[in-house]
Structures are given as structure tokens and as C-alpha cells.
Amino acid sequence: MFPQEPRRASDWKLYRRLWHQSRACWPHLGAILFLSLLSTPIALLFPLPLKIAVDNAIGKHPLPPFLTSWFPHADATALAVAVAIALLLGLSLLMHLQGLAGWWLQTYTGEKLVWDLRAQLLQHAQRLSLSLDRRTGSMDATYVIQHDTPAIQNVMVQGLVPLTTAVFTLLGMIVVLERIDWRLALLALAVAPVLFLLTRWCSHRVRSGSYQVKELDSSAMSVVQEVLSLLPVVKAFGQEDREHARFVRRSSSRMQGQVRLAIIQGKYNLAIGFTLALGTAAALLMGTHEVRAGIITVGDLVLVMAYLAQFYEPLRLVSTRLTDLQSWLASIDRAFGLLDEVPEIVEQEGALQLVRARGEIEFRNVSFHYAGSARGVHNIDFRVPAGLRVGIVGTTGAGKTTLLNLLTRFYDATEGQVILDGHEVRQYKIADLRRQFAIVLQEPVLFSASIAENIAYGRASATDEEIMAAAMSADAHEFIMKLPHGYDTQVGERGACLSGGERQRISLARAFLRDSPILILDEPTSSVDLRTEAAILRATEKLMQGRTIFMIAHRLSTLKACDIIVVMEQGKITDIRGQRTAEELIRAEELEVPELFRAMLAASAASSSEA
Numbered sequence: 001m002f003p004q005e006p007r008r009a010s011d012w013k014l015y016r017r018l019w020h021q022s023r024a025c026w027p028h029l030g031a032i033l034f035l036s037l038l039s040t041p042i043a044l045l046f047p048l049p050l051k052i053a054v055d056n057a058i059g060k061h062p063l064p065p066f067l068t069s070w071f072p073h074a075d076a077t078a079l080a081v082a083v084a085i086a087l088l089l090g091l092s093l094l095m096h097l098q099g100l101a102g103w104w105l106q107t108y109t110g111e112k113l114v115w116d117l118r119a120q121l122l123q124h125a126q127r128l129s130l131s132l133d134r135r136t137g138s139m140d141a142t143y144v145i146q147h148d149t150p151a152i153q154n155v156m157v158q159g160l161v162p163l164t165t166a167v168f169t170l171l172g173m174i175v176v177l178e179r180i181d182w183r184l185a186l187l188a189l190a191v192a193p194v195l196f197l198l199t200r201w202c203s204h205r206v207r208s209g210s211y212q213v214k215e216l217d218s219s220a221m222s223v224v225q226e227v228l229s230l231l232p233v234v235k236a237f238g239q240e241d242r243e244h245a246r247f248v249r250r251s252s253s254r255m256q257g258q259v260r261l262a263i264i265q266g267k268y269n270l271a272i273g274f275t276l277a278l279g280t281a282a283a284l285l286m287g288t289h290e291v292r293a294g295i296i297t298v299g300d301l302v303l304v305m306a307y308l309a310q311f312y313e314p315l316r317l318v319s320t321r322l323t324d325l326q327s328w329l330a331s332i333d334r335a336f337g338l339l340d341e342v343p344e345i346v347e348q349e350g351a352l353q354l355v356r357a358r359g360e361i362e363f364r365n366v367s368f369h370y371a372g373s374a375r376g377v378h379n380i381d382f383r384v385p386a387g388l389r390v391g392i393v394g395t396t397g398a399g400k401t402t403l404l405n406l407l408t409r410f411y412d413a414t415e416g417q418v419i420l421d422g423h424e425v426r427q428y429k430i431a432d433l434r435r436q437f438a439i440v441l442q443e444p445v446l447f448s449a450s451i452a453e454n455i456a457y458g459r460a461s462a463t464d465e466e467i468m469a470a471a472m473s474a475d476a477h478e479f480i481m482k483l484p485h486g487y488d489t490q491v492g493e494r495g496a497c498l499s500g501g502e503r504q505r506i507s508l509a510r511a512f513l514r515d516s517p518i519l520i521l522d523e524p525t526s527s528v529d530l531r532t533e534a535a536i537l538r539a540t541e542k543l544m545q546g547r548t549i550f551m552i553a554h555r556l557s558t559l560k561a562c563d564i565i566v567v568m569e570q571g572k573i574t575d576i577r578g579q580r581t582a583e584e585l586i587r588a589e590e591l592e593v594p595e596l597f598r599a600m601l602a603a604s605a606a607s608s609s610e611a
Helices: 011-021 022-044 048-058 063-068 076-127 130-136 137-149 151-180 182-189 194-227 233-237 240-292 298-337 400-407 430-434 450-456 464-473 478-484 499-515 530-544 583-589 597-610
Strands: 360-369 376-382 389-394 415-420 438-440 517-523 546-550 562-568 572-578
Touching: 011 022, 011 076, 011 151, 022 076, 048 076, 076 137, 076 151, 076 298, 137 194, 137 298, 137 450, 151 182, 151 298, 151 499, 182 240, 182 298, 194 240, 194 298, 194 450, 233 240, 233 430, 360 400, 376 400, 376 415, 376 562, 376 572, 389 400, 400 415, 415 597, 438 499, 450 464, 450 499, 464 478, 464 499, 464 583, 499 530, 499 597, 517 530, 583 597
Parallel strands: 389 546, 389 562, 438 517, 517 546
Antiparallel strands: 360 376, 360 415, 562 572
16 A cells, blocks of 8 residues: 655645636636536436437327427327437537537647646746755656646646536436436435545545655656666666666556556446446336336436436546546646745845956855755855956865855855855846856756857857857867858757767857856866867967956866966865966975875876877
8 A cells, every 4th residue: 555645735725726827728717617517408408309209209298388389280209209309419419519619628728738837847947946956856857847737737627627517417417306206316316425435535545646656757767867868878887787677676666556556546436336336226226116106207217317327427527536636636736846946046135237247256254065965165265356267176076166156156155255246146136147157067068959059058149140250269160160061050969969079169159159257167178188178278268368267177287377276175275376387386395285286287297298
């Protein structure tokens, strides 16, 4: 059995939020409800031709007076047959027209509801803090956006509208049955309490099981995402069988959960069906007795049994749809849970505008640590005048990238202040602040689009001439023009169609085009050969002119261009050097040199000798 999982939101709270979420589609939902309600009188009239055929055509009961007055010379039997056939065809046509209009409107409304919710979730997810991705991974948010959002269509269009229609149909059927025979109507209603208890028993288990199945499904999908995104690593280490086994384990858990859920729903449907069959059998038994006693006619019994079948159908729909709603509400709860995630990085009311920064930066006793971890930075305190080049070095995990993430407000410092041009970075508008930075990462990130679109990513309004000029500045124009479609060449997923050096030069071209006053370089040459490195360094040198530069460095050749060198270890600054090159610092005997510098110098010398 599924573990008992607490609900994050009650059903009524979710329904209220769904009603508010779907406000743009209220007219469409109203039209769908109106068309659905039309099915109630059609359903009530549908057994009528059968009664006319049995009682008036086959039997000897007279037709209503208004019909005989309209057709005084018609044969009674032929008239009864003609009326029954005309009613049957007319009602059938109305039913199909109503179904066609309802189908079109339901499809449009359902798709719009899903589209709106997906767009809202994606927009919100982009504004969430990076710490959410560290905690839950991006796959769970992807799963929610892609697989949980269709539940809003199921609830609003396939759930609440049919339920409302079914309730009205039930009321109509009860009135009609009561007018024919109140005893049969009362007997038919006797099954309702049993159905209510069965529904309560099943609904809680379906809701809990649905939560678990969706979490297991998301976990299995995360394995697929990891394997396909890291396929070269998987192949290089020959771990295909291992990853397959990992996916099978998680998928098996999901499959077992889905099977258990299906068994619960199967037992419930069996109980519902048997309960309704008992009600039908009891009504048939009583109806037969009343016909033999002369209380009702055979036609009345046929009509009652036809109505009873239609009466039990909406009753069955209400019972089964209520359990389906629990599965859909589990998805809606997960979607609203993502919407309820509060961004840690918020813009202050009355935030300052920033057109173009001078680039003067200061860290004042800044500390930060990641949630649930001791990693971070501690007591960072140094100042960078505008236009200087700062090299940041340290071992992996020393806090280099974290430091720059605080500068761009990907995270906010828990203590101290990060100052840009005399104002704390939290005082600026977030969009204005981030426009002041151009970032070139160690592993260049390209989107599955054309080269021109990737270069213009930081400034969508750029002209073709500006894009080409940026590519020329980054020494990328020549190789781009050699490609089959030039700047319109598709780079593939994450730039897979290009080499590492080509991807990096496109990333540099993007930074040229952005033309921000502050440039962050996260060791852009560490993963390329020496010849490509030389070309990238030439382009980088042009890009650095007149800007404040932060370089995360692992090679001494990069440090040579720095005015200030910051050494970090375990989240703290252990040394700050300036005004002299790295080689001069290492040769200077009056200062103690960290071992990291010596290792970098040795690595640089080794690279030079290999070249």
C-alpha cells in the first residue's frame, strides 16, 4: 500500500486557485457548461420514442390529444410510429450537433488553459534562485511544466464541467422518476450513500498514490536527462549497462506504484459497478411486481428502466470522476507548489536605475553559505577600482565562482555588502544590474539555434552588421563563413556541431556584442589547444579594453594580464597581490608565496616546453 503522504493543499483551496487561474477562459468554460447542460433535456427525452412505440404503436394507449388534433385523419398506429421515429432522429441530430460544438470548444479551452499555465510556470521558474536547482534539480521543474500542467485541462474541462452536468442530469432524472413512480425513484437513490462511502475510501488512496507515482516518474526521467546530456562520459567509461540498470530500478518503482494505483481504482470501479447493478436489479424486481399489480404499464416500466440506466450513468460518472480528480489534483498541487516557490533574489521597492556602470566594485566583509552546506565564502573584503583586471585563483571549491555569483546577484550575501559604483547591488533594478556584466564561461553555453541568434542572445535588437562586427572582433567571422549556411548555421544542442574553440569564440562574440562595462572570464581557454588558446587570448585582450575584468584563472598565462591577483582557499582570501606580474611575485623573496602559485608556474612552464 502507498505511504500516507500529507496533502499540501486542501481540495477546496485548489479548486479556488484553479478557478482564479482559469479566469481568462471563464467565457469558454461557461459556453462548455451551457452545451453540456443541453445534454440533460436531450437525455431526458431520449427514452420517450421507445415509450411511444411500446404503448401507442404496439399497445392500445391513445396518443396525446394535441397530436390527434393536428392529424385528425391519420392512422393512430402509423402516427405513433412516425412520431417515435421523428423524435428519435431529431434528438439524435441535436445530440450530435451538441457533441460536435462541445468537442471543439473543449479542445480549444483545454489547450489554452494548459498553454497559459505552462507559460506562467516557465516565466516563474526563470526567476527562481539557483539554490532551487541545487536542491531539487532542473528535471523535477521540467516534469511539472511538461507533464503535470495538463491536469488543469482535465480538472476544469473533463472534471468539473461533466460533474456539474451530471448533477443537473441526476436532478432531472429524479424528478422524472418520481412523477412516474416515487417508490422506484426512492429505491434507485438508495445506492447513493454506499457510493459516497466507497468514493471517500478510494479518493484518499488515489491522491496519496498519485503523488508518489509522479515523484518516481520524475526521478526516472532525471536519469534519462542525465544520461543523454552526459552521453560522451557514459560511453567513455563504458557505463551504459549501469545507467540502464539505474533507469530500470527507478522505472520499476514507478511501474509498481502505477500498478498498485490501478488495482485500487479497479477494485473501486468493481464495487461501484456491482452496487449499481444491485440497484438496477432491485428496481427491476419492484417494477415487475408493480406491472403485475396494475400500478404501472409495461411502457412505464420500460421507460423507468431506460431512465434508470441514464440515472445511474451520471451517478457512475460522478463517483469515478471524483477519484480521477484526486489524481489530477495531485498534479495541480505540484504545479502550484512550483508557483509558490518564492524567489530568494527580489527587487527592492523603488530600486535604482543603472544605465552604464563605471565598474568600481567593493566587497565589504561579505559572507555567504549554501543552504544545508558549509561551503561558501567568508569575510571577503577588497576593493577594485574601475577599469582594473582582477585574477581570482584557488583550488576547486575555494569559492571563486560563488564570489562572482554574489556580484551578479545570482545569490545574495548573508553578511556584508557588495558595492557597485557606491551603491549596494541590492539597491539596483535586477535587470539593470545584470546588463552591466558580460560573462564568458569555461564551458561555453550555446542554444540550439543559429550562430547569429546565439551571438545576439544578449542583445536581441542587434542588426546583422553588428552581429558580424562582434564575430570579427572575436576572430570568429572567418570560420563562420566557411560553414555551409554561414551565420544561419544551426549549432545543434548545446553547440554540438561546433568544436570547443569555435563555441568559445561565439561566446566571446556574444560578449563583444553585449558591450557591458564589467567582464567576467571563467578561464575561457582551459579546454582548448595552445593554437586556439592564442587566438582566443587575442580576442579576449581586445574585449578587455576599457572594462573592469574578473578572471577565474588556472593558467599563469591568464594571470599575466591582471592588475590584482586574489588567492582564495576554503572560501577565504588568503592573499591579494597587485601592480606586479605573477612571475615577479614568485621571484620576490621578501614575500611568502603560496604553493598554488608555484604549481601554476610549473604547469605554465611545462605547457611552453610542449609547444
